[in-house]
Amino acid sequence: MQHNDIWRAIDALAAENGLSASGLARRSGLDPTAFNPSKRTGPDGRARWPSTESVAKVLAATSTGMDEFASLITGNLRTASRPSRRIPLIGLAQAGSSGYFDDGGYPVGGGWDEISLPEVGDPNAYALEISGDSMEPVFRDGDVIIVSPSAPVRRGDRVVVRTSGGEVMAKELLRQSAKRVELSSLNPAHPNYSFDLEELTWMHRIVWASQ
Known part of the structure; x- marks a missing residue:
């Protein structure tokens, strides 16, 4: 062990x-x-x-x-009690392109790959593969994260957000008010962000990472 x-x-x-x-x-x-x-x-x-x-x-x-x-x-999981399922997977860099998500941020379209990962209880969960070093040291190139659209988001959670301009990024939620969302970059070399709520299309919580 x-x-x-x-x-x-x-x-x-x-x-x-x-x-x-x-x-x-x-x-x-x-x-x-x-x-x-x-x-x-x-x-x-x-x-x-x-x-x-x-x-x-x-x-x-x-x-x-x-x-x-x-x-x-x-790794000797008992499939009756520890199920897994096929989850949609794309690269984080692809996620900003059109055709992968509906207006609510749920995965759609035929461009997704699939990967078998632990069951997370959300039928709309999806996976993103990290590329590059912009998420270090938390997520590294090649890591896979599972994102749950239905999971409640609280201060301190790591999240994936999509802006109204189509940019998708992984951040940490610093605080959210009735009008604004403040996000901390995972890589300290990158800036923090602050958005008006209408500038974000959706925000989903990261519930697992293959690290």
Whole structure:
């Protein structure tokens, strides 16, 4: 068993409950950043294990038994209780083009590929493949994120937004008022954004990432 096996199991458990890794930490009564990629390695670059207390809190918060969690670690998933399905997939760079989403931000059209990923409970969930380094260090080139149009969006969530001009970007929601939305860039080298609500076509929460 390796470090990545444990972290992958935690990510899968988050996805099965319709949560991001930070959302799972928050539900478990932990610091929202407890499961961030930056916390998975130490300052010296050596891989870190999640604490047994953190794992215990996660299992309690999701009503998951040790046998089920062990199956996520080993990859020997019981298909009756851990289903997966084919989810529409396109590259993030393609998402701004016309023909991939309807007016509500739901995936449409025949240009999507498909990928088999953990069930997230939203029949309209879709996947985007990250390209380039604009989302680092949170999401890296080649990572796949699952986005849920029906998941509630709260402050601190990582989201995908589409502007009225057709630009699609992954950001963190800083705050939302009755008139404006403020977004933080995932890559500190890029600026933050502030939009009037009418400037955004939709905003969907990222619930899982293949990191």
